[in-house]
Amino acid sequence: MTTADRDTDFRELLERHRGIVFKVASSYANNAADREDLAQEIAAQVWRAFPRYDGEHEFSTWMYRIALNVAISHLRERSRYERHHEALDLASHDVASTDAAPDADAAVRELQRCIARLDPLNRALLILYLDERSQREIAEILGISETNVATKIGRLKQRLRNDMSEV
Numbered sequence: 001m002t003t004a005d006r007d008t009d010f011r012e013l014l015e016r017h018r019g020i021v022f023k024v025a026s027s028y029a030n031n032a033a034d035r036e037d038l039a040q041e042i043a044a045q046v047w048r049a050f051p052r053y054d055g056e057h058e059f060s061t062w063m064y065r066i067a068l069n070v071a072i073s074h075l076r077e078r079s080r081y082e083r084h085h086e087a088l089d090l091a092s093h094d095v096a097s098t099d100a101a102p103d104a105d106a107a108v109r110e111l112q113r114c115i116a117r118l119d120p121l122n123r124a125l126l127i128l129y130l131d132e133r134s135q136r137e138i139a140e141i142l143g144i145s146e147t148n149v150a151t152k153i154g155r156l157k158q159r160l161r162n163d164m165s166e167v
Contacts, residue, residue: 006050006051010050013059013063014043014047017059017060017063020063020064020067021039021043021046021063021067022035022039023127023131024038024042024064024067024068024070024071024127025038025042025067027071027115027123027127028071028072028074028075028123029074030116038070038071038074041070041074042066042067042070045066045069045070046063046066046067049066057140058137061137061140061141064128064133064141065140065141068127068141068142071120071124072120072121072124076120107164110163110164111160111164114160114163114164118156121142122152122156125138125142125152125153126156128141128142129153129156135149135150135153
């Protein structure tokens with residue numbers, strides 16, 4: 001495969017699955033600028049890894065794995081940074097407060113807040129579950145067993161029901 005063919009294949013695959021990049025970036029970054037930076041970093045890492053993509057798994061599965069790893073790393077770096085720097089505007093860290101669509105209702109904003117409070121693994125699990133990925137695919141992407149996926153999904157559903165009922 002020539003470099004031009006590889007570039008074309010990559011652009012087509014990235015365009016077809018760009019929703020994954022934006023979904024993950026939106027779930028792991030608090031504001032528009034951070035989401036944009038994270039989306040760019042995910043795309044760059046997918047591009048860097050693309051020569052090693054062997055087609056053994058669906059591209060979307062492979063891409064999710066990279067995107068979630070980049071997002072979790074970003075979240076860890078951000079957490080280290082925030083521990084050592086005082087935030088000037090604490091309200092800007094509320095995902096739903098400034099960046100929610102104007103027509104979003106209270107339940108959607110509360111669900112966004114609940115998701116934002118999840119640890120990185122559970123947030124990734126929920127994103128994949130909401131994207132209707134199979135338990136097998138979720139297990140493959142996250143590197144955990146299918147049984148563990150089923151257990152964690154059940155616990156997440158219950159936790160979200162409890163959190164949402166308190167609203």
